[in-house]
Amino acid sequence: MNDPATSPHEPLQVLYVEDNPQDADLTARALRKLAAHIRMSTVATQKQALELLYEQRQPFQVVLIDRNLGDGDGLSLLVKLRSLNLPVAIVMVTGSGDEETVIAALKSGADDYIIKRDDYLERLPAVIESAWQHYRQQVIRYNRPLRVLYVEHQPADIDLTRRYLEKHAPYITLEVVTTAQQALRTLTEESRPAEVDVLLMDYNLPGGMNALELIKEIREVHRLSVPIVLVTGQGDEMIALQALRLGAQDYIPKTDHYLARLPYALADAYHRARLEQEHDALRSSEERFRALFMDSPVAMLEQDFSQVKRELLALKQSGIPDLETYLLDNPQVVLDLFDKSYVLFLNRAARRLYQVEGKALPRSLGELLNGWAQWRHFVNELLQIASGQAHFQRETEDILPDGRKIAVNLHWNALAGYEETLERVIVAIEDITERKQSAERIERQLHQLEALRKMDDAISSNLDLNETLQVLIYQMRSQLNLEALAVLLYDPGDGSLTYTAGEGNGLPIPLGLRFHAGQSLAGQLLQENRSLFLCEIKEDCNCFVPQVCEFSRQLRQAGFQTLLVIPLITKTNPQGVIEIYLRASPPVDREWQRFLEMLAGQAAIAIENARLYEDARRSNQELLQAYDATIEGWTRAIDLRDKETEGHTQRVVELVLRLGRQAGMSEELLVHVRRGALLHDIGKLGIPDAILLKPGPLTEEEWVIMRRHPLYAYEMLSPIEYLRPALDIPYCHHEKWDGTGYPRGLKGEQIPLAARIFAVVDVWDALTSDRPYRPAWSKEEALAYLKEQQGKHFDPQAVKLFLKEMGLEDTPGG
Secondary structure: OOOOOOOOOOOEEEEEEOOOHHHHHHHHHHHHHHOOOEEEEEEOOHHHHHHHHHHOOOOOOEEEEEOEEOOEEHHHHHHHHHHOOOOOEEEEEEOOOOHHHHHHHHHOOOOEEEEOOOOHHHHHHHHHHHHHHHHHHHHHHHOOOEEEEEEOOOHHHHHHHHHHHHHHOOOEEEEEEOOHHHHHHHHHOOOOHHHOOEEEEEOOOOOOOOHHHHHHHHHHHOOOOOOEEEEEOOOOHHHHHHHHHHOOOEEEEOOOOHHHHHHHHHHHHHHHHHHHHHHHHHHHHHHHHHHHHHHOOOEEEEEEOHHHHHHHHHHHHOOOOOHHHHHHHOHHHHHHHHHOOEEEEEOHHHHHHOOOOOOOOOOEHHHHOOHHHHHHHHHHHHHHHHOOOOEEEEEEEEEOOOOOEEEEEEEEEEOOOOOOOOOOEEEEEEEOHHHHHHHHHHHHHHHHHHHHHHHHHHHHHOOOHHHHHHHHHHHHHHHHOOOEEEEEEEEOOOOEEEEEEEEOOOOOOOOOOEEEHHHOHHHHHHHOOOOOEEEEOOOOOOOOOHHHHHHHHHHHHOOOOEEEEEEEEEOOEEEEEEEEEEOOOOOOOHHHHHHHHHHHHHHHHHHHHOOOHHHHHHHHHHHHHHHHHHHHHHHHHHHHHOOOOOOHHHHHHHHHHHHHHHOOOOHHHHHHHHHHHHOOOHHHHHOOHHHHOOOOOOOHHHHHHHOOHHHHHHHHHOOOHHHHHHOHHHHHOOOOOOOOOOOOOOOHHHOOHHHHHHHHHHHHHHHOOOEOOEOOOOHHHHHHHHHHOEOOOEOHHHHHHHHHHHOOOOOOOO
16 A cells, blocks of 8 residues: 555546446546546446456546446445445545535545536546545555564465565565464463554464454454454355454455455554544543533533534525525524424533423423524524534523523534534533623613602702603603502692592593592501502402592403502601502512602602702702712622722722812812712623633633723713713723723823823722732832823823822832
8 A cells, every 4th residue: 555646747547437428528528628647437337337446457546436327326336445445536426406415425435526516627627636635645644554463374375465565565564373373372462462453364274263263262252452354265255244243344355456455454454443442432431521511510401403504504505595584584494493403412400400300301492492482582593503603602591481581691512523514512501590680680770760860850950740740650650661550649738639640541540539538548558657558459449439439440441450559758748649550469579669669759759849849959969879879889799790809999989089179170070070980890791701700811802892891881871861971981991192092092182081080090009909810019110100101091191190199209110
């Protein structure tokens, strides 16, 4: 098996197995025109090809095989040629749209393939050369030194074999023994087995033990794994079959040209035996992997997307111009692919997460999840599969068949060797439900804060009670998802309640109706200063006064079942009640109830404001303090999430305010500066934990995401009217004096003054504080850095102002 290299001018002999004379003729003429050094011969059948190649009457370097032949399948001819270890490169020729044949051919040992498209004859010479080079590389890999123990007692055969191998396969070292007993002694000596790569033996051996008995002794008694090749006489196929069953790797009949096959058979036996050993090791590794997989605390699935990928590729090849639009317009197709996304295995953590412990394991995503509820989310994953991706990541919400929802961060990767087919894909699933709920809770609180702020505006800027009540009703309906409610005002003069405002999608709320508070449960609740009261709306209930029995009947007809009454009380002064009409029991969520009580408190203040405006102003100040306390609470949460040094934000805020006063900022402006400094990193709530908390350095792509946090801060805070003036620091504190900062690349005095001052203070505090990844810098080192960055990162005047305030003007450094 010498390296079958050809010089650039040496003809390359090609055999084309093609039963269509017209195709064969066109190919021959194209090769003569485009690649004169390629000499092509043609046969029409598998039988002719096998006879010509097996007998080696004419040497060929490359064989082209058409997919469809008159006497069989081209793939079967490929398999036969490779099983015979014939020294040729093989190219499979197939029709367009037959990609499965291509995959099968490459798996069966083809060196390359070509599809009969319009330009295939122009590309054919390059494909032939590529296949030949690939085969040569394989031959070079196989041409490693082989140590062969040859069991043969015929001197002529020994001499002939030795001389042939010395000439044609000098990398094969031949050691000869003449009997089975000698072979066993050689193989079982403690120092010898590793020195024998392949055992080559003749069937007929002297000494009372034939080759079959020797093979059985080697495999069953001594349990040796040395590869075995048996040389048999012509017509001894049954003996050869028995040898293979006993554990031989191959056999060679003694034909006229059997020595030409011998080097390939020996090398192939060695490499196949090595491959089996590697497979055994792989199986052992697979078992260890499976154990780790099962016991991993991370929820993991093993899936098979191969059928999904094949069907997606078929859709693309069918001429669909926009696969995404097609999938979105055909949900049943997506659901079918959902059912063909097979689940091969779930580890224990995944079984707990999806609550399938002790149950029959789901066989597909269609059994594991509610496909109808989330098929649209699956489309993006299908598009990635169709584009050839072997890995995927997304945050999504999995909906189980029972309706339970799980927010997950999903990562999947194809195992090595399965990147093309996606037959084995490992899916890691992180349950991020709590994180998502926390983020949603913060967002909800921001909206609630805005609602409270609008109520506050209504109180402080508007003495029109009716307009204030309309703001209250709108905010309660939108923030608490209420359908119908009414506000009843209390008159302390005569102890009456009056339906003053309300809304209910067409419900005839009896506005203007006045009655004594003691006549109704709502009035009694108000007088007793109780917080909340529930009443079931039914025909004989006492929830309402007799004057509104018709309204009660209409509520029942509209499907309302529960009355929730919230008293409106300021300090100890009753102001009225809110009646909320519900179709079911109210939410048990404490946050919902707390916000309802907050809005009710606001409403009470708004009502009293019409009489006691000064009291309302004081309440407004208390509310502003509550806002600031909420902002400080957010700040602590942000610091904890970002692993900031404790107290960093408070120290920075205090120093920024001192410098702001020195810079001539008004106290009114400093209120917004303080809020902006507290919220300077609120945008990091939008950065995934995997990036924000990553222990090592970020990649360039991760830095792109990290640098978006000022934009996220702007998007979160700008809709909140009272926080809009505080945006300068959250939005601009990463801008640099020389224009190299982000997100907008502002330069010089384009950067707001508050952000320029904050940048200096923030960096100073960060440098002089201990962090998990480094100790604090000395003040001298930090001071040198600030001075060195004047005119680059920092506004020189801001640095000067800082040094003066800190008493560091004359301190050495930089």
